[in-house]
Amino acid sequence: MHSANHHHRGSSHGSGNVKPATRDRTVDLRQRGDLAAHSYAYYMLRTLEPGQVCELIADEDPRLLMDGVSLQLRGRIHWELVEEGPPLWKVRVRPRDDTPAGSLTDLLSRDHERLDRLFAHALACVNRTDVAAAQPYMHAFGAGIRRHLRVENEVLAPAFVAPRDPLGADPTSTMLREHDQILEQVAMIETCLEDAAAAGDGEPLNEAVTFMALLSGTLAKHEHREEQNLFPHWDRALAQAPGGEGGQALLQRVIDLLGDGTGGDK
Numbered sequence: 377m378h379s380a381n382h383h384h385r386g387s388s389h390g391s392g393n394v395k396p397a398t399r400d401r402t403v404d405l406r407q408r409g410d411l412a413a414h415s416y417a418y419y420m421l422r423t424l425e426p427g428q429v430c431e432l433i434a435d436e437d438p439r440l441l442m443d444g445v446s447l448q449l450r451g452r453i454h455w456e457l458v459e460e461g462p463p464l465w466k467v468r469v470r471p472r473d474d475t476p477a478g479s480l481t482d483l484l485s486r487d488h489e490r491l492d493r494l495f496a497h498a499l500a501c502v503n504r505t506d507v508a509a510a511q512p513y514m515h516a517f518g519a520g521i522r523r524h525l526r527v528e529n530e531v532l533a534p535a536f537v538a539p540r541d542p543l544g545a546d547p548t549s550t551m552l553r554e555h556d557q558i559l560e561q562v563a564m565i566e567t568c569l570e571d572a573a574a575a576g577d578g579e580p581l582n583e584a585v586t587f588m589a590l591l592s593g594t595l596a597k598h599e600h601r602e603e604q605n606l607f608p609h610w611d612r613a614l615a616q617a618p619g620g621e622g623g624q625a626l627l628q629r630v631i632d633l634l635g636d637g638t639g640g641d642k
């Protein structure tokens with residue numbers, strides 16, 4: 377059952393700067409004017425807010441298009457086909473965080489994204505030399521990343537018996553090594569910011585900016601590798617495990633350990 381949305385049939389959707397005003401929306405691809413379907417869908421969906429639901433209408437099979445848009449939005453949206461054409465296809469789109477995580481990849485990628493956002497806020501504050509504003513973000517990030525790495529190290533890595541390479545080149549060994557590196561860099565940044573807050577001058581901030589740029593690169597590579605290789609591998613292993621019950625229990629355990637994503641430290 378889905379709610380009967382008002383079909384907003386605005387007149388001039390030809391330009392790229394479309395600002396939908398209502399809560400729930402309808403995006404009708406037939407009204408995209410000169411825009412490519414992908415661009416139109418991307419511009420309309422990238423501002424989807426928590427709690428919002430969007431119905432997308434297409435006169436061609438939108439599956440490839442939705443996969444592309446979702447990828448471009450770094451998986452921030454969740455979509456499902458609710459009506460199959462021809463003549464019309466209807467897709468229900470929601471912010472991914474409004475839907476329960478369905479896999480380890482989904483769940484852990486969301487946590488990556490949440491942590492990235494906190495870190496980006498901290499970095500923005502540090503860039504304008506506002507240490508006081510940076511610290512709450514850095515604190516939430518520090519607690520969140522430690523919790524995230526602990527779950528990967530202590531719950532997930534042991535749950536999947538993967539062959540380990542004696543030279544440490546296998547994905548699990550790489551992950552564990554990079555975690556140590558990340559924790560070291562986080563600690564250095566925290567020290568820099570504490571020193572800067574205590575000293576009250578701009579000098580130690582250069583150091584913090586350097587370490588933060590370093591960590592930003594380390595994290596991006598690390599998260600990408602996990603999301604592309606390790607997590608899908610774990611999900612496949614869970615799917616193939618007999619019974620399937622164990623997979624659901626593990627998923628729930630990770631959900632409980634990561635918390636509700638509101639940043640409370642455990």
Ligand SMILES: [Fe+2]
Nearest residue numbers: 525528551602
């Ligand atoms: Fe990791």
Ligand SMILES: [Fe+2]
Nearest residue numbers: 484528599602
């Ligand atoms: Fe991770």
